[in-house]
Amino acid sequence: MAVHIQMIGTGSAFAKRYDNNNALIETGSRTLLLDCGITCPSALYRLGRHFGEIDAVLISHIHGDHVGGLEEYAYQMKYVYKRKPVLYVPAPLVAPLWEHTLKGGMESEEADSLTHYFDVYPLEEGEESELLPGLRVKPLRTRHVPGKISFSYVINGTFFYSADMRFDPDLLERLDREGIRTIFHDCQLHPPGEVHAALPELLTLPERLQEKIWLMHYGDDKEAFEGRTGRMRFVEPHVRYPI
Numbered sequence: 565m566a567v568h569i570q571m572i573g574t575g576s577a578f579a580k581r582y583d584n585n586n587a588l589i590e591t592g593s594r595t596l597l598l599d600c601g602i603t604c605p606s607a608l609y610r611l612g613r614h615f616g617e618i619d620a621v622l623i624s625h626i627h628g629d630h631v632g633g634l635e636e637y638a639y640q641m642k643y644v645y646k647r648k649p650v651l652y653v654p655a656p657l658v659a660p661l662w663e664h665t666l667k668g669g670m671e672s673e674e675a676d677s678l679t680h681y682f683d684v685y686p687l688e689e690g691e692e693s694e695l696l697p698g699l700r701v702k703p704l705r706t707r708h709v710p711g712k713i714s715f716s717y718v719i720n721g722t723f724f725y726s727a728d729m730r731f732d733p734d735l736l737e738r739l740d741r742e743g744i745r746t747i748f749h750d751c752q753l754h755p756p757g758e759v760h761a762a763l764p765e766l767l768t769l770p771e772r773l774q775e776k777i778w779l780m781h782y783g784d785d786k787e788a789f790e791g792r793t794g795r796m797r798f799v800e801p802h803v804r805y806p807i
């Protein structure tokens with residue numbers, strides 16, 4: 565079955581020209597939302613889509629540009645579309661997502677847990693699960709902000725989607741050896757990357773690896789870097805790429 569990824573936005577957390585780095589993954593007639601950040605509700609609207617068309621949501625880690633739109637998503641599903649949405653979330657993030665992020669805006673007499681709003685399916689690190697027919701996802705814990713639990717995803721065994729992660733050449737080499745054909749990687753154009761891979765770091769990778777890498781989660785001056793990314797290409801918002 566053909567699987568495609570389409571970025572709702574490709575921007576960094578502070579970008580204003582590009583929306584939050586959130587994606588739609590489509591397989592047949594089913595759609596997975598990968599991260600739902602602050603700009604997601606309006607960016608999805610500008611894409612001509614709406615939350616009622618989404619079959620499930622998967623999150624990578626708890627930062628506003630990745631989960632800040634979940635409250636609206638949950639409320640729209642409850643009060644507009646009247647359907648309980650499916651939430652795939654790495655097991656260690658289930659409790660923090662409610663306790664540290666959603667509870668403040670969503671707790672009420674009748675609603676005292678994440679499971680009031682979502683059908684919650686915890687994912688285990690390193691274990692592949694079929695999230696939609698034809699869509700297999702394996703979470704890998706990757707390094708981001710020290711102490712923050714954050715996951716990247718291997719999709720259908722051949723596609724790697726970094727959430728927010730530091731430069732990790734050993735992991736990228738291992739994925740290459742294991743048959744990953746395409747890597748969508750977050751990229752901080754201006755060093756130091758610190759909590760993200762910086763462009764100069766990614767440029768130290770061998771050309772064989774760079775060929776596979778598409779850059780996302782970039783800043784507003786991305787156009788100034790066209791032609792300065794070695795063999796790596798930029799992911800463009802709204803374009804559908806095969807997985």
Ligand SMILES: O=c1ccn([C@@H]2O[C@@H]3COP(=O)(O)O[C@H]3[C@H]2O)c(=O)[nH]1
Pocket residue numbers: 576577627628629709710728758759
């Ligand atoms: O220890 C920290 C924590 C955060 N930050 C910045 O805040 C942003 C939060 O979203 P993000 O993870 O997409 O990107 C992060 C960085 O831009 C940082 O530079 N160092």
Ligand SMILES: [Zn+2]
Pocket residue numbers: 576577585627629630728781
């Ligand atoms: Zn981010």
Ligand SMILES: [Zn+2]
Pocket residue numbers: 625627708728
């Ligand atoms: Zn982050």
